[in-house]
Amino acid sequence: MFRLTVRDHIMIAHSFKGEVFGPAQRLHGATFVVDLELQRPDLDADGIVADIGLVGQLLSSVLAPLNYRNLDELDEFRGRNTTTEVLAQAIAERVRARILEGALGADARSALAGLKVTLRESHIAWASYETRLGTG
Amino acid sequence: MFRLTVRDHIMIAHSFKGEVFGPAQRLHGATFVVDLELQRPDLDADGIVADIGLVGQLLSSVLAPLNYRNLDELDEFRGRNTTTEVLAQAIAERVRARILEGALGADARSALAGLKVTLRESHIAWASYETRLGTG
Amino acid sequence: MFRLTVRDHIMIAHSFKGEVFGPAQRLHGATFVVDLELQRPDLDADGIVADIGLVGQLLSSVLAPLNYRNLDELDEFRGRNTTTEVLAQAIAERVRARILEGALGADARSALAGLKVTLRESHIAWASYETRLGTG
Amino acid sequence: MFRLTVRDHIMIAHSFKGEVFGPAQRLHGATFVVDLELQRPDLDADGIVADIGLVGQLLSSVLAPLNYRNLDELDEFRGRNTTTEVLAQAIAERVRARILEGALGADARSALAGLKVTLRESHIAWASYETRLGTG
Amino acid sequence: MFRLTVRDHIMIAHSFKGEVFGPAQRLHGATFVVDLELQRPDLDADGIVADIGLVGQLLSSVLAPLNYRNLDELDEFRGRNTTTEVLAQAIAERVRARILEGALGADARSALAGLKVTLRESHIAWASYETRLGTG
Amino acid sequence: MFRLTVRDHIMIAHSFKGEVFGPAQRLHGATFVVDLELQRPDLDADGIVADIGLVGQLLSSVLAPLNYRNLDELDEFRGRNTTTEVLAQAIAERVRARILEGALGADARSALAGLKVTLRESHIAWASYETRLGTG
Numbered sequence: 093m094f095r096l097t098v099r100d101h102i103m104i105a106h107s108f109k110g111e112v113f114g115p116a117q118r119l120h121g122a123t124f125v126v127d128l129e130l131q132r133p134d135l136d137a138d139g140i141v142a143d144i145g146l147v148g149q150l151l152s153s154v155l156a157p158l159n160y161r162n163l164d165e166l167d168e169f170r171g172r173n174t175t176t177e178v179l180a181q182a183i184a185e186r187v188r189a190r191i192l193e194g195a196l197g198a199d200a201r202s203a204l205a206g207l208k209v210t211l212r213e214s215h216i217a218w219a220s221y222e223t224r225l226g227t228g
Numbered sequence: 229m230f231r232l233t234v235r236d237h238i239m240i241a242h243s244f245k246g247e248v249f250g251p252a253q254r255l256h257g258a259t260f261v262v263d264l265e266l267q268r269p270d271l272d273a274d275g276i277v278a279d280i281g282l283v284g285q286l287l288s289s290v291l292a293p294l295n296y297r298n299l300d301e302l303d304e305f306r307g308r309n310t311t312t313e314v315l316a317q318a319i320a321e322r323v324r325a326r327i328l329e330g331a332l333g334a335d336a337r338s339a340l341a342g343l344k345v346t347l348r349e350s351h352i353a354w355a356s357y358e359t360r361l362g363t364g
Numbered sequence: 365m366f367r368l369t370v371r372d373h374i375m376i377a378h379s380f381k382g383e384v385f386g387p388a389q390r391l392h393g394a395t396f397v398v399d400l401e402l403q404r405p406d407l408d409a410d411g412i413v414a415d416i417g418l419v420g421q422l423l424s425s426v427l428a429p430l431n432y433r434n435l436d437e438l439d440e441f442r443g444r445n446t447t448t449e450v451l452a453q454a455i456a457e458r459v460r461a462r463i464l465e466g467a468l469g470a471d472a473r474s475a476l477a478g479l480k481v482t483l484r485e486s487h488i489a490w491a492s493y494e495t496r497l498g499t500g
Numbered sequence: 501m502f503r504l505t506v507r508d509h510i511m512i513a514h515s516f517k518g519e520v521f522g523p524a525q526r527l528h529g530a531t532f533v534v535d536l537e538l539q540r541p542d543l544d545a546d547g548i549v550a551d552i553g554l555v556g557q558l559l560s561s562v563l564a565p566l567n568y569r570n571l572d573e574l575d576e577f578r579g580r581n582t583t584t585e586v587l588a589q590a591i592a593e594r595v596r597a598r599i600l601e602g603a604l605g606a607d608a609r610s611a612l613a614g615l616k617v618t619l620r621e622s623h624i625a626w627a628s629y630e631t632r633l634g635t636g
Numbered sequence: 637m638f639r640l641t642v643r644d645h646i647m648i649a650h651s652f653k654g655e656v657f658g659p660a661q662r663l664h665g666a667t668f669v670v671d672l673e674l675q676r677p678d679l680d681a682d683g684i685v686a687d688i689g690l691v692g693q694l695l696s697s698v699l700a701p702l703n704y705r706n707l708d709e710l711d712e713f714r715g716r717n718t719t720t721e722v723l724a725q726a727i728a729e730r731v732r733a734r735i736l737e738g739a740l741g742a743d744a745r746s747a748l749a750g751l752k753v754t755l756r757e758s759h760i761a762w763a764s765y766e767t768r769l770g771t772g
Numbered sequence: 773m774f775r776l777t778v779r780d781h782i783m784i785a786h787s788f789k790g791e792v793f794g795p796a797q798r799l800h801g802a803t804f805v806v807d808l809e810l811q812r813p814d815l816d817a818d819g820i821v822a823d824i825g826l827v828g829q830l831l832s833s834v835l836a837p838l839n840y841r842n843l844d845e846l847d848e849f850r851g852r853n854t855t856t857e858v859l860a861q862a863i864a865e866r867v868r869a870r871i872l873e874g875a876l877g878a879d880a881r882s883a884l885a886g887l888k889v890t891l892r893e894s895h896i897a898w899a900s901y902e903t904r905l906g907t908g
Contacts, residue, residue, distance in 0.1 A: 099487065311546070415792050
């Protein structure tokens with residue numbers, strides 16, 4: 093299996109509901125360093141998993157609506173905690189949808205097997221969500 | 229699959245038996261930067277893999293009996309080399325036992341699928357042990 | 365010159381005033397990985413710059429009032445942008461004041477020559493503030 | 501599963517053919533920080549995945565013919581793009597062949613389950629190739 | 637003193653002349669992760685060392701003529717070895733000239749005291765060049 | 773000013789005397805990732821601070837007597853705590869002496885202005901010692 097990863101980041105504000113979150117129930121924020129990993133069993137004719145330029149643009153475009161935002165105010169997360177885990181999944185699902193729409197080309201759409209999104213919230217904690225991408 | 233990772237570290241002394249270890253047969257030591265990864269197919273009602281505060285405490289409590297110790301003097305490792313691999317497994321098994329005892333709550337005990345412990349011994353070498361956690 | 369550095373972090377929300385900040389004028393947030401460096405020409409009788417345990421507690425106690433906060437709501441930053449630079453200075457000045465009050469002991473108070481606080485806001489940007497500590 | 505990883509690096513020149521590569525069609529170069537991960541279900545009698553000294557030598561010897569080279573001039577890559585993905589696979593396959601020849605000893609040859617080679621080309625992009633090693 | 641740093645990177649090919657360079661006399665290449673640090677005694681009215689967006693653009697524009705190039709073919713380096721040290725200085729001098737031309741604004745031009753450019757060529761080697769910027 | 777840095781590491785055992793050290797009074801150990809920085813106002817005729825191959829060998833040879841050792845048993849540290857700070861100075865002084873003996877060549881001996889040794893003991897703590905090298 094081949095894996096290709098590109099890194100970007102977002103800076104957001106949010107708060108959590110639930111006693112388990114302690115002081116993080118207050119409005120605070122985070123820098124999430126975001127790693128998008130694409131998985132593919134075989135390379136394309138150019139010898140790549142995907143066009144790394146397009147992958148970077150895709151990740152950046154998926155992150156844009158979240159970046160420099162208070163996530164508490166976004167409709168799509170209404171009633172949910174935007175934990176690192178939830179955000180990793182939300183970003184992964186958006187990337188997945190965009191790939192299935194052809195954002196990385198027809199070849200990548202059919203050939204990519206899976207993807208993983210990792211959000212690093214500090215030097216001592218990070219979370220990821222991994223999902224299959226193919227139709228198989 | 230979701231994965232949540234927290235980082236801690238220990239500083240230990242030890243020696244190895246066996247010619248394969250060369251100069252590491254002498255009493256020496258290491259800082260191990262320890263990453264504990266928990267794996268879970270679905271998030272809990274709060275949108276998390278586990279309470280990250282409890283995970284940090286669990287890791288710290290498992291590492292405490294090893295930290296600032298000469299591992300050659302510990303009964304549990306008598307007759308064994310405390311290699312990075314052996315320590316990764318020992319730490320993972322202790323974490324696993326503590327989770328099965330409920331250290332991360334009843335929900336995490338039944339919902340966590342696996343865990344992985346990685347020990348980084350330098351900027352150029354590390355080892356890990358991954359095991360299933362569930363009853364499945 | 366000797367330098368000793370310890371690392372901690374905070375997760376905060378804030379917004380900026382001024383067109384130069386573009387989208388960062390909106391309420392957003394950041395994880396700041398904070399490095400506190402202490403400088404000292406000669407070591408103490410124990411062979412250290414300062415008691416690293418005390419240094420870690422000092423940094424943690426200085427960061428506590430900022431951690432998990434919306435900095436826009438704190439009196440001390442009223443009317444100011446809590447940029448990475450401003451925060452580095454604010455943290456450094458508090459550390460400095462605490463050291464001069466004796467938080468690291470009488471020896472450190474007189475012997476430390478300077479300190480530097482670095483705040484890493486992402487994998488591609490960081491800022492620091494360095495100041496003298498001694499009376500010289 | 502146990503995993504052991506060692507790190508090394510190479511500095512190479514190359515160019516790519518294909519419009520997808522944009523400015524990377526020109527002769528340019530890269531530092532690849534190379535991580536070799538070995539996977540093994542159970543440890544050997546010494547408590548290790550493999551002799552880390554031998555693993556480091558093996559990786560270094562596999563990298564030597566590539567290091568400080570213009571990859572465009574090497575016969576083995578004639579007509580192919582030496583992308584990060586292609587190089588990860590080429591290095592992994594050479595390591596695999598050397599292990600099957602006994603470079604890490606008879607025990608490792610039969611007991612290792614798989615390996616993964618990751619090439620980090622910058623602080624924001626990396627690629628890997630993972631393959632099974634055993635006969636199973 | 638305040639310091640602000642932003643990170644970017646280039647991927648280049650080159651060769652060196654001189655026996656001291658051993659195998660690096662051959663055409664090879666490198667990824668240089670480039671850190672640009674700006675130094676300033678006092679912050680501007682917005683509470684910053686400089687507009688970080690402009691700093692990133694400035695660094696990127698200075699790196700552009702080098703990126704994805706064979707440095708052996710560039711006129712400006714004719715007859716010189718493009719070592720990490722030489723490149724760090726060349727990049728720093730170009731940044732300095734652009735700042736003096738006003739690329740970061742009139743305020744930054746007069747207020748910045750110095751700058752430092754660091755080029756990381758691998759996980760085990762890096763070099764930097766630091767210079768004064770002001771007229772003082 | 774130019775600065776060139778190379779990285780290596782050692783793995784040692786030791787114990788400390790003094791209540792300030794708490795549990796570190798017990799025999800324990802550390803991995804120290806060691807960065808040696810050389811400072812020089814102007815480059816040599818080859819465009820370098822020093823022959824990086826020689827610098828790496830010099831650092832490695834200075835670290836060798838410490839590596840895989842119990843520092844409590846070494847004569848040179850008898851009666852002293854081998855703290856991170858003390859070791860940084862000891863390594864720096866040995867490097868300095870070797871450079872003055874000509875280990876990096878006659879040119880480097882006269883042209884190098886200073887050096888700095890940093891020992892990273894974990895992901896959250898490090899210490900350094902910087903000294904002048906020249907006769908000036």
